[in-house]
Amino acid sequence: xxxxxxxxxxxxxxxxxxxxxxxxxxxxxxxxxxxxxxxxxxxxxxxxxxxxxxxxxxxxxxxxxxxxxxxxxxxxxxxxxxxxxxxxxxxxxxxxxxxxxxxxxxxxxxxxxxxxxxxxxxxxxxxxxxxxxxxxxxxxxxxxxxxxxxxxxxxxxxxxxxxxxxxxxxxxxxxxxxxxxxxxxxxxxxxxxxxxxxxxxxxxxxxxxxxxxxxxxxxxxxxxxxxxxxxxxxxxxxxxxxxxxxxxxxxxxxxxxxxxxxxxxxxxxxxxxxxxxxxxxxxxxxxxxxxxxxxx
Amino acid sequence: xxxxxxxxxxxxxxxxxxxxxxxxxxxxxxxxxxxxxxxxxxxxxxxxxxxxxxxxxxxxxxxxxxxxxxxxxxxxxxxxxxxxxxxxxxxxxxxxxxxxxxxxxxxxxxxxxxxxxxxxxxxxxxxxxxxxxxxxxxxxxxxxxxxxxxxxxxxxxxxxxxxxxxxxxxxxxxxxxxxxxxxxxxxxxxxxxxxxxxxxxxxxxxxxxxxxxxxxxxxxxxxxxxxxxxxxxxxxxxxxxxxxxxxxxxxxxx
Ligand SMILES: Nc1ncnc2c1ncn2[C@@H]1O[C@H](COP(=O)(O)OP(=O)(O)OP(=O)(O)O)[C@@H](O)[C@H]1O
Ligand SMILES: [Mg+2]
Numbered sequence: 001x002x003x004x005x006x007x008x009x010x011x012x013x014x015x016x017x018x019x020x021x022x023x024x025x026x027x028x029x030x031x032x033x034x035x036x037x038x039x040x041x042x043x044x045x046x047x048x049x050x051x052x053x054x055x056x057x058x059x060x061x062x063x064x065x066x067x068x069x070x071x072x073x074x075x076x077x078x079x080x081x082x083x084x085x086x087x088x089x090x091x092x093x094x095x096x097x098x099x100x101x102x103x104x105x106x107x108x109x110x111x112x113x114x115x116x117x118x119x120x121x122x123x124x125x126x127x128x129x130x131x132x133x134x135x136x137x138x139x140x141x142x143x144x145x146x147x148x149x150x151x152x153x154x155x156x157x158x159x160x161x162x163x164x165x166x167x168x169x170x171x172x173x174x175x176x177x178x179x180x181x182x183x184x185x186x187x188x189x190x191x192x193x194x195x196x197x198x199x200x201x202x203x204x205x206x207x208x209x210x211x212x213x214x215x216x217x218x219x220x221x222x223x224x225x226x227x228x229x230x231x232x233x234x235x236x237x238x239x240x241x242x243x244x245x246x247x248x249x250x251x252x253x254x255x256x257x258x259x260x261x262x263x264x265x266x267x268x269x270x271x272x273x274x275x276x277x278x279x280x281x282x283x284x285x286x287x288x289x290x291x292x293x294x295x296x
Numbered sequence: 297x298x299x300x301x302x303x304x305x306x307x308x309x310x311x312x313x314x315x316x317x318x319x320x321x322x323x324x325x326x327x328x329x330x331x332x333x334x335x336x337x338x339x340x341x342x343x344x345x346x347x348x349x350x351x352x353x354x355x356x357x358x359x360x361x362x363x364x365x366x367x368x369x370x371x372x373x374x375x376x377x378x379x380x381x382x383x384x385x386x387x388x389x390x391x392x393x394x395x396x397x398x399x400x401x402x403x404x405x406x407x408x409x410x411x412x413x414x415x416x417x418x419x420x421x422x423x424x425x426x427x428x429x430x431x432x433x434x435x436x437x438x439x440x441x442x443x444x445x446x447x448x449x450x451x452x453x454x455x456x457x458x459x460x461x462x463x464x465x466x467x468x469x470x471x472x473x474x475x476x477x478x479x480x481x482x483x484x485x486x487x488x489x490x491x492x493x494x495x496x497x498x499x500x501x502x503x504x505x506x507x508x509x510x511x512x513x514x515x516x517x518x519x520x521x522x523x524x525x526x527x528x529x530x531x532x533x534x535x536x537x538x539x540x541x542x543x544x545x546x547x548x549x550x
Contacts, residue, residue, distance in 0.1 A: 002382050002412050010411035017403045102394025105361060106451060109388045110411045112360055112377040295361040296322075 007111050007120035014094075015128050021090040025132050028086040032079030032136030033143035039075040040147045043067040065152045073158060073168035074247055076140045080172050083136060084179050084238070087129050088204075091180040092196035094125055095187035104295055114291050118188070122181055122283065129180040133173030167268060168245065175241040178275045182237055185282035188290050204238045211236070234266050237278040243271025312337050312490050313459055318357055318367030327353050328364070329514040335492040335507070337458075340485045342505030342522075343494040346540050350514045351494040352390070355463050358492075359388055371459055383412035383455030389462045392445035397437035401428055401447050404436065405454060414455050422450040425480075427473075441468035449477070459490045466495060478504050498533040508532070512540045 015021050047064035098104040111117045141158065148156040160169065186196040211233035218226040233239060243266035266274065313335040320328040328350050335341035345351050356362040358369045360377045371379070371386055379385045396404060405419045423429045426446040431439070436447065445468045452460060460481070466474045481504060485491050495501050501508070508525040510518040518525055518539055522532070529535035 001380060006413045007411050010407045013403075013410055014407045017399070017407075019398055097396070101396050102391065103396040105359075105390050105394050106408065106448075107411075108361060109359055109386065110383055110408045112379060112382050114377070292363075294363060295356075 002111055002113075002116075004116055004120060007116055008123050010110070011117075011120045012124035012128065015124055018090070018094075020093060021128075024086045024090045025128070028079070028083035028132055029136045029139065031082040031086075032076070032133075032140040035078040035082070036071075036075050036140040036144055037147075039071055039078065040068070040144060043071060044147075063152070065154060065156075068148065068151045068156050071144065071148065071156070071158075073165050074245070076137055076144065076158065077133075077168045077172035077245070079136050079140060080133065080176055080241075080245070083133065083176060084204075084241075087132065087176055087180050088183045088200050089197060091125055091129070091183035092187040092200060093193050094121060095184055096191060096193040096196050099191040099295075100193060108295065115287065118287050118290055121184060125180050125184050126177045130173045130177045133176040137169065137173070171272075172245055175244060175275060178279050179238065179241065181279055182282050185286040188286040189282075203236055208233055208236050208239060235274055237275070237282075240266070240271045240274030240276075240278065244268050244275065246271070312372065313341075313358060313461070313492050314370040314373075315354065315358065316368045316370070318354070318364040318369060320353060320357065320362065320364045327514050328357070331367070331511065331514070331516055333509045333516055333519050335459075335490050335509075337490045338485055338488050339506040340481050340491045340493060340504055341507040341509060342501040343492055343509050343511070344496075344498070344501065344536060345494075345511035349511045349540075351511060352463050354511070355388070355390065355461050355492070355494070358461055359386070359390075381412065381455075383408065383414060384457055385455075386459045386461060387452030387455060387457035388460070389445070389448040389452045389465050391463065392441060392448045392468065395436045395439075395444055395447065397435070399436055400433050401436065401450070402432045404447075405451060408451055408454055412455055418454055418456070422453045425453065426450040427476075442470060442473060445469055446473070457489070460484060460492065462491070462493045464494055464496065466497065466500065474500065498531070498536055502526075502532040510536065510539055 044064070044067075047062060047067050049061075098107055107117065108114065111120070145157065148158070158165075160166070183196065183200055186199050187193070190196045190199065211229050215226045215230035215233065218229065234243070246268070315334075316332050318328050318331045319326070331350070331354060343351055343354070353362060357364050358371060358376065360369070360375065369375070376382065376386060401423060402419065405422070406416065408414075409416055409419060420429065420432075423432050426449050428443065428446055428450060431443065436444070439447065445465065449462075449465060452462065462481075465481075466477050469477060478500065481491050481493060485506070493501075493504065502522065505522055507521055508519065509516060510525070526532055526535050529538065
């Protein structure tokens with residue numbers, strides 16, 4: 001039987017036995033503890049440095065305890081910044097490489113129902129990337145234990161106490177999985193790894209930076225125009241995940257970015273919805289074209 | 297005994313390949329023009345035609361990789377994409393070179409088997425059958441054309457399908473491989489399966505095919521049993537050249 005579950009198993013198997021996906025996912029996982037340890041290292045460094053206030057020359061030294069308290073769940077999940085790029089690459093390749101090697105023919109002969117095949121790839125990639133993030137977080141948490149268990153006599157080990165903590169712990173893997181399925185759609189739409197990767201970089205870095213730059217340069221002259229550009233930037237695919245995972249509290253009025261009048265702010269929920277919208281729109285578009293176009 | 301007969305009869309009525317009035321154009325260039333034919337169960341049907349005649353395109357239409365502009369293609373009286381057991385219904389070989397280069401035959405066949413819930417013990421079996429056992433864990437990128445072709449064949453055989461759609465399957469095979477493939481296709485037909493094979497090696501076809509379908513410039517110009525097609529000619533090659541003589545799109549010139 002060529003059931004949906006069977007096809008998922010096949011696609012998951014392809015993913016975990018693909019050498020490039022294996023290497024990239026191991027590196028992605030490792031970046032979680034690496035960035036966590038880096039954050040801890042920075043705090044340790046800051047605690048031994050004196051910070052001089054230039055205006056009055058007063059020297060202040062923050063205590064290690066105070067600094068270490070700022071290591072939170074956002075530090076544990078910071079790895080997503082690098083993992084996102086690595087995951088994007090193999091997510092694009094998951095589809096595009098089949099077109100480029102021509103193995104899409106055999107794949108479609110084994111599973112001629114294209115909708116079934118698409119969603120099997122979608123589901124297996126989603127689960128695969130979610131797991132990458134969760135494993136990364138677990139390793140990051142474990143790596144933080146020796147540094148946080150006893151800071152000046154206090155136990156600073158991270159605990160789960162608020163909804164915000166869940167937003168990081170469970171929401172950050174969700175964002176990584178969203179990014180992956182967006183990239184899957186790019187790979188399927190363009191049928192080429194290089195085209196997919198170029199579009200990904202364009203959307204996630206170039207366009208985003210360009211729009212932010214334009215908004216900034218316009219901000220003093222024309223606030224409305226600046227707000228429009230900033231608004232477009234806020235609705236780019238990966239800005240959604242940034243907003244969802246942003247450090248600011250949900251209370252926007254007090255957040256730093258909202259104080260810049262021209263910036264178009266998204267709160268966590270809105271960020272989540274922007275990501276979800278892109279997932280739905282791109283999945284639908286690439287599914288439609290995949291279903292309709294010839295595989296020549 | 298009786299059940300066996302009934303079984304074989306029912307299998308004869310259902311497994312077949314049918315193309316009905318299929319037309320297809322690629323950017324205004326008409327590639328298939330009202331193509332119709334049937335490949336019957338229990339027979340090897342040879343699908344012949346000059347380069348660019350539309351053989352591969354026809355096979356891709358059958359596998360629903362390409363959608364026809366008009367007409368229909370059926371495998372076992374249904375569209376292939378509606379099949380609940382695709383690997384048991386159709387085994388296909390399109391082009392041996394179209395393989396995931398960075399995999400091994402074993403992991404590649406496992407992924408195919410998983411998709412169709414096929415018994416994994418078939419994998420060493422088909423690899424042995426196609427002579428690839430000793431390279432089961434080597435990267436496909438290191439394979440020669442003939443080895444890729446053999447791997448494609450093992451993939452096509454994996455589900456022990458009722459229909460075989462094979463585009464130039466002996467391309468790149470050594471003489472021993474060609475003989476093995478010929479015997480295999482004949483055996484499959486004897487088992488009551490439908491075998492559609494395209495090839496340019498007409499002497500080979502003469503030894504293999506029961507039925508012949510000739511296509512030229514996207515049109516079916518002759519169908520019939522091997523003897524009917526050869527009637528009045530000294531060999532299949534003579535018949536083919538005289539039938540398609542004016543139709544070859546690419547002619548060598550001196
Ligand atoms: N992807 C494509 N885009 C445009 N035209 C194509 C495409 N694939 C095939 N064609 C055209 O369709 C026609 C039929 O090609 P096809 O591959 O079906 O021929 P064939 O009979 O298999 O030839 P050969 O014996 O050389 O394999 C050719 O004229 C070819 O140029
Ligand atoms: Mg061809």
